[in-house]
Amino acid sequence: MSTFATAAGLRSQTRMGHRIRVLAGVLITLIFLFPVFWMVLTSFKHQVDIFTTPPKFFFTPTFATYVEYFRRADIERRLINTVIVAAGSGLLSIVVGTMAGYALARIRLRGAATFGVLILLSRGVPPIALAVPMFLVARQLGLTDKHITLILAYSTFLIPYVMWLMRSFFISLPPELEESAMIDGCSRYGAFFKIILPISLPGLISTLIFSMILAWEELLFALVLTNRVASTIPVAIAGIAGDTINGANWGALTAVGTITVVPVVIFALLVQKWLIRGLADGATKG
Amino acid sequence: MGTVDIRDVRKSYGSVEVLHGVSLHINEGEFVALVGPSGCGKSTLLRMIAGLEDVTDGEIAIGDRIVNHIAPKDRNIAMVFQNYALYPHMNVRDNMGFALRQRRSPKTEIESRVNNAARILGLENLLDRKPRALSGGQRQRVAMGRAIVREPNVFLFDEPLSNLDAKLRVQMRSEIKELHQRLKTTTVYVTHDQIEAMTLADRVVVMNGGVIEQEGPPLELYDNPASRFVAAFIGSPPMNFLEGNVGDASQLILEDGTRLQLPFTNRVAQTRVTIGVRPEHFELSSSGWPATVSVVEPTGSETQITARISGHVVRVIVRGRTSVQPGERIHLSVPGQLIHTFDGVAAPGDHTNIQRAKRYA
Numbered sequence: 001m002s003t004f005a006t007a008a009g010l011r012s013q014t015r016m017g018h019r020i021r022v023l024a025g026v027l028i029t030l031i032f033l034f035p036v037f038w039m040v041l042t043s044f045k046h047q048v049d050i051f052t053t054p055p056k057f058f059f060t061p062t063f064a065t066y067v068e069y070f071r072r073a074d075i076e077r078r079l080i081n082t083v084i085v086a087a088g089s090g091l092l093s094i095v096v097g098t099m100a101g102y103a104l105a106r107i108r109l110r111g112a113a114t115f116g117v118l119i120l121l122s123r124g125v126p127p128i129a130l131a132v133p134m135f136l137v138a139r140q141l142g143l144t145d146k147h148i149t150l151i152l153a154y155s156t157f158l159i160p161y162v163m164w165l166m167r168s169f170f171i172s173l174p175p176e177l178e179e180s181a182m183i184d185g186c187s188r189y190g191a192f193f194k195i196i197l198p199i200s201l202p203g204l205i206s207t208l209i210f211s212m213i214l215a216w217e218e219l220l221f222a223l224v225l226t227n228r229v230a231s232t233i234p235v236a237i238a239g240i241a242g243d244t245i246n247g248a249n250w251g252a253l254t255a256v257g258t259i260t261v262v263p264v265v266i267f268a269l270l271v272q273k274w275l276i277r278g279l280a281d282g283a284t285k286g
Numbered sequence: 287m288g289t290v291d292i293r294d295v296r297k298s299y300g301s302v303e304v305l306h307g308v309s310l311h312i313n314e315g316e317f318v319a320l321v322g323p324s325g326c327g328k329s330t331l332l333r334m335i336a337g338l339e340d341v342t343d344g345e346i347a348i349g350d351r352i353v354n355h356i357a358p359k360d361r362n363i364a365m366v367f368q369n370y371a372l373y374p375h376m377n378v379r380d381n382m383g384f385a386l387r388q389r390r391s392p393k394t395e396i397e398s399r400v401n402n403a404a405r406i407l408g409l410e411n412l413l414d415r416k417p418r419a420l421s422g423g424q425r426q427r428v429a430m431g432r433a434i435v436r437e438p439n440v441f442l443f444d445e446p447l448s449n450l451d452a453k454l455r456v457q458m459r460s461e462i463k464e465l466h467q468r469l470k471t472t473t474v475y476v477t478h479d480q481i482e483a484m485t486l487a488d489r490v491v492v493m494n495g496g497v498i499e500q501e502g503p504p505l506e507l508y509d510n511p512a513s514r515f516v517a518a519f520i521g522s523p524p525m526n527f528l529e530g531n532v533g534d535a536s537q538l539i540l541e542d543g544t545r546l547q548l549p550f551t552n553r554v555a556q557t558r559v560t561i562g563v564r565p566e567h568f569e570l571s572s573s574g575w576p577a578t579v580s581v582v583e584p585t586g587s588e589t590q591i592t593a594r595i596s597g598h599v600v601r602v603i604v605r606g607r608t609s610v611q612p613g614e615r616i617h618l619s620v621p622g623q624l625i626h627t628f629d630g631v632a633a634p635g636d637h638t639n640i641q642r643a644k645r646y647a
Binding site: 176177181187198 | 336337338357358359361363364365367368369371373374375384385388389432436
């Protein structure tokens with residue numbers, strides 16, 4: 001009898017624990033999403049509704065800010081630029097970083113570990129310290145305000161990022177996979193492309209997504225290295241927020257902010273299934 | 287040609303030498319097991335034959351071709367790994383056909399060879415499964431299938447059964463033996479399990495500390511171990527050892543002064559020696575070495591007795607059943623030709639056990 005009571009007690013206790021965890025999860029998610037929600041909400045408000053006390057949750061929505069700033073902030077071109085730069089630097093970094101990460105994970109080379117750490121350390125340099133030298137180099141090379149300049153600049157921090165993420169991913173794969181492939185007729189490259197890459201695809205794609213998001217929202221280099229032609233969306237936001245003549249236009253700020261976030265969300269939803277890992281199961285004893 | 291010739295091969299990692307000059311000739315169609323404790327260099331040697339490790343010094347030839355600088359893919363070998371290393375994104379069919387596709391063999395040939403291997407290993411119904419949907423034993427079979435399909439000159443096995451449970455291990459062991467009898471492909475098989483080595487191989491190579499201790503047919507190693515190490519390694523439960531001095535009166539004098547009569551005469555008086563007796567070679571008799579029984583473990587076909595000869599634990603195996611009880615005083619006798627003698631005694635803390643066998647009788 002007592003065992004029954006204990007078992008039932010235990011069960012209700014675990015159910016209780018489950019509820020608490022769910023509740024905590026929901027709360028944390030709400031806290032994280034609230035600023036985003038507030039941004040989207042504000043972007044649909046008339047100017048007069050933005051700063052009311054208490055804040056308004058119900059109001060007559062308007063697209064006016066969107067329509068106006070889409071033209072004024074040159075959003076269309078900036079969107080295209082941001083896509084080019086994010087995709088370009090993301091892809092370049094994934095190619096270079098993945099191969100570098102593989103080499104660091106697998107190939108026994110003298111000083112490889114030191115080399116890897118040095119590359120990682122380069123991320124410790126504050127970007128602002130690099131921005132001005134980069135600008136001077138770009139100007140000397142006649143590369144200011146060009147897509148390729150931003151792509152290269154972003155790759156300087158994306159490649160180490162990709163390299164270290166992929167390195168740890170590759171280390172988690174059993175080396176016998178490539179050894180087996182090499183005995184089965186592949187070169188080291190063949191083993192990498194035919195066996196390791198297909199297995200790494202989920203990890204590779206999530207890394208690519210994170211890299212692209214980092215490039216998508218980057219402000220500092222974009223601000224310094226571009227002017228009009230290759231300027232990206234975050235620069236527009238900074239321009240609106242830092243408008244010293246009229247003061248920050250919060251309606252415009254939130255509208256452009258929303259425009260910035262929406263493509264990322266759509267993109268993430270599209271590739272969501274790749275974010276779920278698990279393809280590497282069953283390679284070995286498991 | 288499926289011969290493998292290993293000539294004075296050495297391997298160093300930096301300044302640490304792990305293989306100290308190993309020579310071994312493996313005949314066409316022979317099944318050779320490399321066996322030894324972990325760290326003895328057996329896996330390293332196998333990986334050098336495969337081309338996965340560089341040869342620091344010496345030569346390895348497969349057939350009449352020296353392969354020191356030939357890539358693994360060009361050695362025409364197949365290897366089965368301990369963790370199977372199946373390609374997780376390919377189904378069983380593609381896993382088995384991968385090597386042939388790399389070689390650009392005709393599609394029909396790939397298919398017939400894969401089907402043939404699948405039939406031999408009973409994998410026909412699993413060809414469309416991914417590795418993650420297979421059990422451990424099935425994965426093991428697919429790994430072997432992948433090797434068979436290649437029709438290589440040499441099969442290399444690197445502890446292929448270590449990840450299976452005991453029952454499956456015994457089953458797969460006989461499958462591997464059957465497969466070898468059928469295909470007659472030269473095989474090098476690495477294991478730390480002496481039973482696996484004994485049961486599978488035509489020739490067992492016992493390695494220890496980067497050198498070959500002894501090589502020969504399984505029963506030869508069992509009957510005539512060249513050193514105390516081999517004697518202890520081959521056979522289960524392991525050989526019993528008693529250390530002491532052999533006096534001129536054909537007696538082994540143990541450390542505590544106990545005198546055990548030996549059934550042969552000593553030629554060199556007052557020598558430090560180690561006497562070795564396999565548990566199954568003891569006989570319970572009315573005369574012989576006196577011992578006290580501490581544990582009796584019947585298994586039906588045989589009975590294992592743990593006894594003490596003045597404090598020294600010995601294991602005894604007798605066929606069938608026995609009425610011996612714990613605490614009982616018994617006498618153990620051994621026919622003279624079944625007593626092994628080894629040079630000197632092991633130094634305290636020295637586990638290399640390289641004491642050479644010695645003939646007194």
